Structure formats: C-alpha cells, structure tokens
Amino acid sequence: MKRTKKVVLYAGVCVGLVGLTACNQNESASSEGGGASDGPITMMATLHTPEVPDKKIQNMIEEETGATLDIQWVPGDNYDERLNAAFATGTLPQVVSIQNPDLFIGAIQDDQFWEVGPYLEEYENLSKLKPEILENSKIDGKIYSIYQGRPLSRSGIIYRKDWADNLGLEAPTNIDEVYEMARAFTEDDPDGNGRDDTIGITDRNDMQYGAFKAIASWHGTPNDWGIKNGVVTPEFMFDEYMDTLNYIKDIHENGYMNQDFPVTSKTDQQDMFKTGKAGIYIGSMGDVETIYRDAVALNPDVELDVHNYVEGPDGEYGIWSIPGYGSLMMFPKSAVKTEDELKKILDFFDKLMDTDTMNTLVWGVEGEHYTVEDGLAKTMAENQQAADREVKPYLSIEIGEAETSGRYEGYSDYPPKTKATELEKDNEDYLIQDASIGLHSDEYIQNGERLQSIIQDATYQYILGQIDEDGFNKAVDNWKNQGGQTIMDEYTESYNELN
Numbered sequence: 314m315k316r317t318k319k320v321v322l323y324a325g326v327c328v329g330l331v332g333l334t335a336c337n338q339n340e341s342a343s344s345e346g347g348g349a350s351d352g353p354i355t356m357m358a359t360l361h362t363p364e365v366p367d368k369k370i371q372n373m374i375e376e377e378t379g380a381t382l383d384i385q386w387v388p389g390d391n392y393d394e395r396l397n398a399a400f401a402t403g404t405l406p407q408v409v410s411i412q413n414p415d416l417f418i419g420a421i422q423d424d425q426f427w428e429v430g431p432y433l434e435e436y437e438n439l440s441k442l443k444p445e446i447l448e449n450s451k452i453d454g455k456i457y458s459i460y461q462g463r464p465l466s467r468s469g470i471i472y473r474k475d476w477a478d479n480l481g482l483e484a485p486t487n488i489d490e491v492y493e494m495a496r497a498f499t500e501d502d503p504d505g506n507g508r509d510d511t512i513g514i515t516d517r518n519d520m521q522y523g524a525f526k527a528i529a530s531w532h533g534t535p536n537d538w539g540i541k542n543g544v545v546t547p548e549f550m551f552d553e554y555m556d557t558l559n560y561i562k563d564i565h566e567n568g569y570m571n572q573d574f575p576v577t578s579k580t581d582q583q584d585m586f587k588t589g590k591a592g593i594y595i596g597s598m599g600d601v602e603t604i605y606r607d608a609v610a611l612n613p614d615v616e617l618d619v620h621n622y623v624e625g626p627d628g629e630y631g632i633w634s635i636p637g638y639g640s641l642m643m644f645p646k647s648a649v650k651t652e653d654e655l656k657k658i659l660d661f662f663d664k665l666m667d668t669d670t671m672n673t674l675v676w677g678v679e680g681e682h683y684t685v686e687d688g689l690a691k692t693m694a695e696n697q698q699a700a701d702r703e704v705k706p707y708l709s710i711e712i713g714e715a716e717t718s719g720r721y722e723g724y725s726d727y728p729p730k731t732k733a734t735e736l737e738k739d740n741e742d743y744l745i746q747d748a749s750i751g752l753h754s755d756e757y758i759q760n761g762e763r764l765q766s767i768i769q770d771a772t773y774q775y776i777l778g779q780i781d782e783d784g785f786n787k788a789v790d791n792w793k794n795q796g797g798q799t800i801m802d803e804y805t806e807s808y809n810e811l812n
Contacts, residue, residue, distance in 0.1 A: 356408035430456030438666035458641035462714030469621035476503035515591035524595035598733035689724035754803035
C-alpha cells in the first residue's frame with residue numbers, strides 16, 4: 314500500500330487548542346494510557362487550516378452524539394512526526410488518523426490496535442460503509458479501521474473549450490485526439506492573436522497527480538503494481554509503461570507541452586493554464602472551478618470544459634484509482650483499554666454518521682454557513698471565511714462519504730464543476746486498482762520511496778531524451794538490485810497467502 318506519508322509533533326498543539334490547563338489534562342490522561350470509559354474521547358486530527366477552530370461546531374457535534382471530545386489538532390505538515398512521537402512514547406490518544414498503516418504494520422500484527430471489522434455490523438450507520446473500501450483498508454485480511462471516504466478517481470482533462478471551438482475540435486475521446494489537440498493548441502493559433510505563444514499541455518513535477526499517471530492509465534498501464542505471470546510486478550516493468558514514455562516523449566520533443574515540467578510546481582502549472590499559455594490540464598477535474606475563477610478575471614471570454622473518457626491503443630478506457638479513502642481512523646489498545654471503551658468510541662462514530670450530524674460537521678449551520686439549493690449544500694459566499702475557519706477543520710474527522718452518510722453533496726453554480734463531479738462517478742466504472750493494496754513488504758516500508766526515486770529520475774530522463782530504452786532498463790535493473798526484487802518477492806508471497 315502506497316499512501317502519502319505525513320506526520321506531526323506530539324507536544325506543540327495543545328496550547329492553541331484549549332489552553333494550558335486542558336493540555337495538562339490531556340498529558341495526564343495520555344500518561345495513563347487514555348481516559349476512563351466515562352471520560353472524553355481523545356483523538357488526534359490533522360489540521361489543514363491555519364488556525365485551530367473554535368469549539369462551536371464541536372459543541373454541536375457533542376450535543377448531537379452525546380459524546381465529549383478531546384481533539385488534539387496537529388498541522389498537516391507535522392502529523393506523521395507527531396504520530397510517531399506519540400507512538401514511541403506510549404501517549405497515543407484513543408483515536409488516531411493514519412494515512413499509511415504500513416508504517417505501523419508491526420504494531421498492528423503485534424495486536425496493538427483493535428480489530429474493528431467484527432463490530433461494524435452492530436451499528437446502523439457504520440454497517441453502511443462500502444465493502445470495497447473496507448476491503449482496500451484491510452491488513453492481513455482484517456479490518457482495523459473505519460475510513461474517511463474519497464472519490465476513487467478524480468482524474469481527467471480540463472481544457473480550453475473556446476480554443477477547441479475556434480479550431481473545430483471536440484473533446485478528445487482517444488489518445489490520438491489528445492495528441493492532436495495538444496498539437497493544434499500549440500501550432501494553430503487557438504487564441505487567434507496571430508502569435509506563436511501557446512502550447513498544448515501544461516504539466517508539473519508530480520508523476521501521480523500530474524498528467525503522467527492518467528496518460529499511463531489510458532495506455533493500459535497497471536496502477537503502481539500489477540500481476541504478471543503470477544508475480545506482483547511494478548508498473549514500469551510492463552510494456553504499456555514504455556508506450557506511455559514514448560507518447561509523452563513525442564509530445565515533449567515537438568514542444569506541445571512545457572519543456573521544464575519535471576521542475577514545474579502545481580502553482581506554476583496552473584498559472585500557465587489560467588494565463589492562456591496552455592490549453593490542456595490533465596489531473597483532478599474538480600480543479601476546474603478554482604482555475605476558472607482566476608482565469609476569467611484575466612480574460613472574461615475564457616471558456617473551460619472537462620472530460621474523462623480517453624481510449625487507449627486497444628480501444629478501451631481505464632483510469633487509475635486510489636483505495637477510496639483519505640485516511641483511516643484506528644484505535645490503539647494502549648489508550649482504548651477495554652471492549653466497552655471501543656464500543657463507546659464506535660457508537661460515537663456511528664452517531665456522527667447520522668445525516669444531520671454529518672451535515673453539521675461538513676457544512677456547518679444551515680442559514681449561517683450554507684444554504685440548500687436543489688438538494689445540495691451551497692456555502693454562503695458572504696460567510697466563506699467563517700466556514701473556512703469554523704467548519705472546514707472538522708472535515709478531518711468525517712467518516713464515510715455522502716453516499717453512505719446521506720449528507721449533502723456540494724452545490725456549484727459553475728456547470729463544468731458539476732460535470733466534473735458527475736465524471737468522477739463515471740470513472741468508477743473504469744478503475745484500474747493497485748494490485749499491491751492489502752499486501753505487505755518490509756522492504757517496501759524501509760526503502761520503497763528511495764527506490765522509487767530511481768524510476769522517477771529515469772522516467773524524466775527518458776522523456777527529456779537524456780537516456781534511451783537501454784538506459785531506462787539499466788535503471789530498472791538498478792532498482793531490482795537495490796531491493797526492488799525483494800519487494801516483488803515479498804508482495805508476491807503476501808499475494809499468494811491471501812489468494
């Protein structure tokens with residue numbers, strides 16, 4: 314399982330949360346391995362906003378669920394560090410949000426976290442969690458967490474519809490049409506200003522959430538790991554990966570994309586699109602609204618559209634998928650001492666999933682933070698800052714997704730954004746799953762990121778023309794010799810044990 318690694322420091326957040334006295338109480342409770350069964354539910358949550366929220370929404374959630382919460386808010390950039398420190402010192406709270414459970418695989422296998430799978434059917438709302446996402450969260454075939462849902466695949470194309478209309482182009486439905494749009498947006502003066510000042514694709518230094526992985530999916534490449542002759546094999550050892558390299562290399566050599574994409578940030582990538590220097594953005598389709606708001610301020614005539622379905626050489630469409638969650642709520646036995654305490658915590662999350670309560674957590678107070686239009690929640694523009702400050706932080710403890718909790722989905726008055734949401738759901742019919750989900754490799758945990766840098770460097774070097782196919786294959790051999798073969802062996806052994 315490959316998930317973005319994040320962490321945080323254990324001591325520094327309490328003061329900003331509820332003051333020194335409460336912090337001291339937290340430390341006292343933590344030193345005793347968690348609160349008593351009738352005490353507050355302690356949890357560590359990722360803070361994605363500049364400030365710790367006031368307790369307005371928390372108080373409402375507590376009233377609606379009958380629970381008392383003691384939340385340690387930890388800035389996202391520090392979360393993994395803080396989590397590791399708490400684990401090392403035996404001061405974990407009762408609920409921890411974990412993005413990469415592989416980091417704690419030894420502790421999980423050593424029975425230091427509660428297995429919750431057998432309990433979920435006892436709860437009206439928790440029993441509604443999607444079986445396929447729960448399956449993706451399993452460790453050694455068991456469920457140790459409840460998940461925070463995320464769309465399985467947001468990937469697609471955002472493009473300049475006004476440019477396409479000027480050139481008589483439709484949304485591209487296969488890789489040849491994507492190539493032709495990139496060429497035409499570069500060579501055929503799509504903005505009609507008589508100058509050679511546009512390119513097709515704008516990309517960035519991100520092989521996952523940038524253009525590379527989506528294009529690889531269109532070519533039929535596995536999603537990180539696939540199965541070849543019964544062996545769990547990395548994507549870059551499949552022919553389709555080399556096909557992807559050649560496709561992007563050709564686009565790059567012809568100047569149909571930004572030449573410096575391996576060192577281009579997401580901000581700079583989007584700026585190229587917003588300012589009319591590029592006409593194709595391959596990535597999260599949901600970005601279309603924020604991109605449009607900035608672009609239309611510079612050019613009131615700009616028109617954007619989104620598209621997802623791009624057939625590959627075999628006439629089929631596939632798109633890479635995440636496991637379906639952003640993070641997992643797990644329950645350390647060092648803090649949750651008894652089954653009764655665990656059930657109390659699960660009861661809280663079950664009540665949290667009630668539709669009205671989840672709307673409070675995600676959207677805030679109706680009439681104050683949001684209104685309801687067409688059965689969807691629309692954040693009140695005049696109170697956007699209050700919503701960002703008071704409500705947005707609590708998204709970190711959402712459980713499930715709109716489909717399972719029944720909460721409102723978001724409203725947008727920008728049609729391409731609404732379309733993007735629909736296409737994300739459409740993508741679910743064409744998902745390419747990572748074959749390593751649920752598998753275990755000690756070598757990957759220890760050296761996976763370091764080894765992946767070998768392949769990333771070789772991928773960029775090939776596209777830039779700095780190495781040929783032999784050079785890329787030498788990088789693959791280097792990856793195998795430095796531990797990659799061990800990862801393959803361990804993943805394959807794990808795969809065989811589960812199958």
